[in-house]
Amino acid sequence: MKKLISTTLEKERWDPKDKDKQRAWCKEISERVKGRMLEIQPKGFKFIVTTIINENLGQGGRADMASHWEDCDTVAQEMWANVGRASHAVQR
Numbered sequence: 001m002k003k004l005i006s007t008t009l010e011k012e013r014w015d016p017k018d019k020d021k022q023r024a025w026c027k028e029i030s031e032r033v034k035g036r037m038l039e040i041q042p043k044g045f046k047f048i049v050t051t052i053i054n055e056n057l058g059q060g061g062r063a064d065m066a067s068h069w070e071d072c073d074t075v076a077q078e079m080w081a082n083v084g085r086a087s088h089a090v091q092r
Helices: 002-009 019-040
Strands: 049-055 076-081 085-091
Touching (some): 002 076
16 A cells, blocks of 8 residues: 555645545545455455545644454555655555
């Protein structure tokens, strides 16, 4: 997930007014993470990917998700940050 997030956001510029671009980043990251998970394990699992991107103004923040329907369910998450923005992707 770290590599997918980095390659999507590393050259982008943050504009707090451009909500469409922020939605597009979240959608792209989520689709790429889910696509990669389907390459690794194409059958027998359902994947839920949630991506949140916030402007980094020095404040604290955290996002978590845990939905366990079976004992073997797991959650993976990745936090990516640079000077101007932070992204949090959660894959279940």
